[in-house]
Amino acid sequence: MQDLLAMLAKHQLKNCQSYIQSGNLIVKTKLSKGDLKNLIEEQLLQEFSIETEALVFSKVELLQICTSINYQNEPTKERYYTFLTRTPNKECLLAAASIDTANDSFVCNETTIYIHCPGGYGKTKLSNNFFEKKLKCKATTRNYNTLNKLLLLSQ
DSSP: OHHHHHHHHTTTOEEEEEEGGGTEEEEEOSSOHHHHHHHHHHHHHHHHOOOOOOOOOOHHHHHHHHTOSTTTTSOGGGEEEEEESSOOOHHHHHHHHTSOOTTOEEEEETTEEEEEOTTOGGGOSOSHHHHHHHHSSOEEEEEHHHHHHHHHHTO
16 A cells, blocks of 8 residues: 555645555545546556556545435444446346345445445345446445545545
């Protein structure tokens, strides 16, 4: 993560911070979200030979995701957020929703999937692999505590 932060600092991105070793970054920049996404992806490929899609959210967007009404009455330790690289098509989403996931459930809002896992994320079928296969796009998941920490760091 230190190498990643150093790479971003070389490109005049201010106050770069990371949170845990998961690729979560807080960056202060005047770049547009699209330009920041492109910069991160290009530099990851150029400097580390990592080809990936970066997901970029503003502080306001993260706040909206965290305060969404989906599963707000459930314990925070049972709430997870899967971020998709694009909005899935309706047919794929309906197919995923038709799978028996025991007591777990999800709601998709454009590129964010809100997940409720009473038994914990380690036991759910609703993993990144599940969504990537069913929705035919890349996915990454964070828990409620991680998103809240990212919000606090962005203040």
